[in-house]
Amino acid sequence: MDQTKPTRVVLSSDHAAIELRQAIADHIAANGYEVVDIGPITAESTHYPKHGAAAAERVASGDCELGIILCGTGQGIMMAANKVKGIRCGVCSETFSAKMIRQHNNANMLSIGARVVGDSLAVEIVDTFLSTEFEGGRHATRVDMIEPQDS
Template sequence: MPETKRIVLSSDHAAIGLRQAIATHISEKGWEVEDIGPKTPESTHYPQHGEAAARRVASGDCSLGIILCGTGQGIMMAANKVRGIRCGVCHDTFSARMIRQHNDANMLAMGARVVGEGLALDIVDAFLEATFEGGRHATRVEMITAIEG
């Protein structure tokens, strides 16, 4: 688990309710939550929300991030454009655990139109409870990082 338990959450308009449920859930687990997503349902642009959250993680202001849009795909793509971010879309607990254990992911993306609240909270728990295994995986993460230039 990261040293600081500060996490950033963001989403576009499609995932406000799920994002707020996640914020409550992880806050109850002792995480300091920085929720920077929209509060009203007017249409917003997921790339802006993905980038904003990713910049907080990349700067070290937050140790991890969770971002959401309709599918999780677009917001994940935007976040991964920020140097130092390793974000994966997960719609199952196994993948969420593996992106932390094997890929040292620092951000999780999900689709609010893909998963329900109960499963989303289980996915979040799997992501937050997993730790990077290092070893042979560290070499691979270094290879991913080298691609950034």
């Protein structure tokens, strides 16, 4: 395994994205990542904000290097994750955005809408996100600018 590749990835979702989350977990585990799946396992309705925040806390604490979260559109759970200090999460429905949020924004979390993209595209988005590295340089200055400032 590539020593520079992040190895520990947290996954979570609400009830709308359980099957896709589990498929992604299986896929990335088969590619050498350690999966920390903290999402629900039953289709009983649940609240996406708590799942987004829980995954974000794992990344912000350093327990996991990256996170992948899912809900129906990917939007709500992404908003919840971004409330956690140190999290930079983007919602992506195609691979170009997944590449750019890593390369230019140093995103440490990816959000996907299970009702927006199909399974095959979701896996491509995840693979792109996980395989892209932050460029640094001028982008590091900009990333610093979007970090919350202590009062």
